[in-house]
Amino acid sequence: MEGVVAWLIITLIKIVVILAIVLGVGAYLTLVERKVAAHIQRRPGPMVVGWHGLLQPLADGLKLLTKEDLFPRYGNQFLYNLALVMALVPATLVFAVVPFGPEFEVFGIKVKPILTDVNIGLLLVFALGSMAVFAIALAGWASNSKYALIGSMRKAGIVVSYEVVITFAVMGPIILAGTLSTYDIVQKQIEQNLWYVWLQPLAFVVYMFAMLAETGRVPFDVQEAEAELVTGFTVEYGGMKFGLFPLVEWYIEVLSLSAIAVVLFLGGWSPINIPFLGFIDPLFFLGPLSPFVWFILKVSLLFLFVLWLHWTLPRYRIDQITETAWKVMLPITFVNLVLTAVIAPLVWR
Amino acid sequence: MVKRVFERPLSWIERIFFLDFIRGLSVTIRHAFRKTITTHYPYEKLTPPKRFRGFFGHKVVDGKEPQPAFDEWVERFKIQVEPGKSRCVVCMLCKRACPVPQLFEIEGEKLPDGKRRVSVFNMNLMLCTFCGFCVDACPVDCLFQSDIHETASYTRRDSVLDLQTLERIGRDWQRRREEEPDRIWIDDYQRQRLWHENDLKLPEVER
Numbered sequence: 001m002e003g004v005v006a007w008l009i010i011t012l013i014k015i016v017v018i019l020a021i022v023l024g025v026g027a028y029l030t031l032v033e034r035k036v037a038a039h040i041q042r043r044p045g046p047m048v049v050g051w052h053g054l055l056q057p058l059a060d061g062l063k064l065l066t067k068e069d070l071f072p073r074y075g076n077q078f079l080y081n082l083a084l085v086m087a088l089v090p091a092t093l094v095f096a097v098v099p100f101g102p103e104f105e106v107f108g109i110k111v112k113p114i115l116t117d118v119n120i121g122l123l124l125v126f127a128l129g130s131m132a133v134f135a136i137a138l139a140g141w142a143s144n145s146k147y148a149l150i151g152s153m154r155k156a157g158i159v160v161s162y163e164v165v166i167t168f169a170v171m172g173p174i175i176l177a178g179t180l181s182t183y184d185i186v187q188k189q190i191e192q193n194l195w196y197v198w199l200q201p202l203a204f205v206v207y208m209f210a211m212l213a214e215t216g217r218v219p220f221d222v223q224e225a226e227a228e229l230v231t232g233f234t235v236e237y238g239g240m241k242f243g244l245f246p247l248v249e250w251y252i253e254v255l256s257l258s259a260i261a262v263v264l265f266l267g268g269w270s271p272i273n274i275p276f277l278g279f280i281d282p283l284f285f286l287g288p289l290s291p292f293v294w295f296i297l298k299v300s301l302l303f304l305f306v307l308w309l310h311w312t313l314p315r316y317r318i319d320q321i322t323e324t325a326w327k328v329m330l331p332i333t334f335v336n337l338v339l340t341a342v343i344a345p346l347v348w349r
Numbered sequence: 350m351v352k353r354v355f356e357r358p359l360s361w362i363e364r365i366f367f368l369d370f371i372r373g374l375s376v377t378i379r380h381a382f383r384k385t386i387t388t389h390y391p392y393e394k395l396t397p398p399k400r401f402r403g404f405f406g407h408k409v410v411d412g413k414e415p416q417p418a419f420d421e422w423v424e425r426f427k428i429q430v431e432p433g434k435s436r437c438v439v440c441m442l443c444k445r446a447c448p449v450p451q452l453f454e455i456e457g458e459k460l461p462d463g464k465r466r467v468s469v470f471n472m473n474l475m476l477c478t479f480c481g482f483c484v485d486a487c488p489v490d491c492l493f494q495s496d497i498h499e500t501a502s503y504t505r506r507d508s509v510l511d512l513q514t515l516e517r518i519g520r521d522w523q524r525r526r527e528e529e530p531d532r533i534w535i536d537d538y539q540r541q542r543l544w545h546e547n548d549l550k551l552p553e554v555e556r
Contacts, residue, residue, distance in 0.1 A: 039381045047389065312377040313370065 006109060014115050018095050022252060027057045029251040033307055040311040060243070067239035072144050075236065079142035084244055087135035090128040091248045094256040097121035099183045101269045101292040113292070114183055121182040122174065125260055126167050129214060132253070133159040136223070136233055139245070143236035151232025154318050155223035158213050161325035166210035168333035172196070172203040172340045173264045182260070186268030195273045197265040202336045204265045206329050211257040213321065216249050217306055219313040220321050258302040262295065269295040397496040399531050402479045404497040405472055405510060406518030407435040408490060419489045429464035435516050436491035437467040443483035443492050452476040470512040475505060495522045
């Protein structure tokens with residue numbers, strides 16, 4: 001009985017901490033994105049609200065919350081609101097299986113900094129990732145607007161193509177680790193003294209592209225396409241409802257997929273890895289905190305890389321995007337999968 | 350001769366290692382760490398070049414009028430020349446030149462000693478296109494366009510410049526920039542400091 005209560009309390013604390021971190025960080029990533037975008041274009045970005053615009057997300061949130069809540073005529077109110085929930089919940093749920101660090105002990109209780117270490121963690125991630133397409137399709141359909149519908153159809157096309165690609169891309173690390181649990185995959189990489197990015201560079205590149213496509217980042221942002229489609233499926237949303245979609249798509253999803261990429265390819269919370277040499281930890285002086293710092297560092301570097309790509313590249317056409325997915329990336333992942341499946345049992349272990 | 354330019358197809362090396370991506374990324378990262386070029390507008394202001402077409406003003410009589418044109422016009426119209434007042438000789442050439450003439454309201458008055466001077470000179474800038482034809486037409490270098498460009502106001506009344514306002518803008522201009530040689534924008538090393546010397550207290554200009 002006592003064990004159950006302790007487990008409940010720990011889980012609740014974990015849920016609150018993870019939600020607070022994810023949503024708070026998600027809000028502040030808007031500022032990071034604006035700053036990065038601005039500096040790439042040699043502007044300073046937000047400077048007025050707070051020191052170098054540090055309070056800008058709060059001001060934006062306040063503005064969005066106090067705006068009028070508009071609803072398009074002849075739209076479907078139920079689906080319109082359901083789309084929001086469908087967008088927000090799966091994106092945040094992914095963090096349930098993201099391991100932030102190794103197991104540690106507080107007051108004699110062993111705590112894994114992962115909400116649920118289910119043994120099908122990765123399956124859960126990509127199942128929840130596929131749910132995003134529902135939200136977008138519903139948002140476009142319920143808005144009763146041509147722009148929104150076109151945007152959502154484009155996004156649905158992209159997500160359907162890249163969901164296949166991303167699933168095949170992560171097969172390689174799964175075969176190497178022999179498990180679907182995110183926590184165990186990191187453990188395996190630490191035990192085997194090797195990040196899987198060194199063995200699976202192809203899969204990593206394909207994963208990065210698929211991640212960009214799933215989150216609607218440039219060069220795959222046809223569903224937003226400010227120039228042609230205003231902002232795609234979010235056209236008819238107003239106020240905070242409008243704010244939620246980019247928050248979910250551009251920040252929370254990118255964050256969760258970067259975290260999964262770090263777990264799969266970059267060894268989770270492990271320090272820098274050089275093949276045949278093992279792990280080198282320049283942050284050893286942080287002691288037990290160093291794994292957490294490494295994890296956060298890797299995720300933020302990956303996120304900054306995505307931003308960097310976003311503000312550099314132009315946009316592909318929809319046909320080019322799906323063509324790349326089906327004709328280039330999928331064969332590459334097949335080749336990668338077959339090679340891994342054939343060679344890994346012979347050489348590995 | 351038509352020069353035909355074709356897009357060079359990417360080589361396989363470029364395709365495999367994303368070399369064109371890397372080239373683009375290196376450009377953006379180099380720019381990201383450079384100094385920004387923004388003017389923080391309400392806090393920092395650039396002074397426009399001298400030939401900027403901003404608010405209008407009347408230059409005042411200060412002994413630097415274009416001669417002999419000024420003396421000829423004064424003689425013809427028997428204008429009372431008073432230092433520190435507008436150079437306007439009420440010739441109406443500005444109104445003639447204007448594409449929207451009704452924006453000018455110009456009247457002269459006759460003084461008891463038989464001389465004349467300008468009494469009303471209103472410009473309704475709601476109608477103005479800032480084309481500068483009136484400035485070109487002015488024979489005595491009286492009407493001119495200043496560097497004042499923050500022309501927003503709360504009422505329509507404020508957008509009508511009357512004679513006093515025009516003279517004030519003119520006096521301010523003659524104090525600040527009359528001596529300055531014409532420069533093109535990029536050579537104007539003084540533009541950073543010049544704006545803050547503006548001590549005009551117009552309702553439109555005040556912040």
